[in-house]
Amino acid sequence: PKGTVPVLELAEGGCSGSLVIEESREILEWALQQSDPQGLLNVDLVSADALIDRNDNEFKHWLDRYKYADRHPELTQLDYRQKGEVFLQELESLLAKNRYLLGENISIADVGIMPFVRQFAHVDREVFYSLPYPNLQQWLRGWLEHPVFQQVMVKYQPWHEGDDLVVFPGDSRQI
Known part of the structure; x- marks a missing residue:
């Protein structure tokens, strides 16, 4: 809604539908709570x-x-x-x-x-x-x-309707 990037939209919003996380720091914290293989949270x-x-x-x-x-x-x-x-x-x-x-x-x-x-x-x-x-x-x-x-940090050209699908390396999702 604020038009900021990045935004993480989760389908776990309960009765209200999806949950949107708009702040980079909150996205980072959420991601590390899901998986922290390098132990980034193992600190004071x-x-x-x-x-x-x-x-x-x-x-x-x-x-x-x-x-x-x-x-x-x-x-x-x-x-x-x-x-x-x-x-x-x-x-x-x-x-x-x-x-x-x-x-x-x-x-x-x-x-x-x-x-x-x-x-x-x-x-x-x-x-x-x-x-x-x-x-x-x-x-x-x-x-x-x-x-x-x-x-x-690899730069991609903005995708437009009608462009070929982009498959990101190591990712089965398509955009």
Whole structure:
């Protein structure tokens, strides 16, 4: 209804029909509750939730303004980048101690935060990789080079009525 992506529609809505989950974080949590073969929820969930909350509320605010500084002329793009960097500095500190944000194993925090760090980096890759965050940069590169990430990021042409069916690799469903 909000016209956002992604949206997960489940047929388990009870009397009301289907259940629609509209927030990426809620979709991630729902999916991991169904199956968590890598143990992404085997972490201090209070710490994970707090970090994801900071990402979703504080960092995303500055990220959106950094990406679209022309729409927010109250500050310069540099000012917005520097405000976003406060969170990046926290991530850098965490990654200076551990391979992943909350320890030596990947967690829901890594998966929930990485897309936003990726967006921040892609505003100006040259600037991002010149910033003093070597652990964060290495962490992001690891994600971007991961075979699973590369597989899900394959771009498809939008499907239109009359086009051939698309069968996704490893999936028996057709679109």
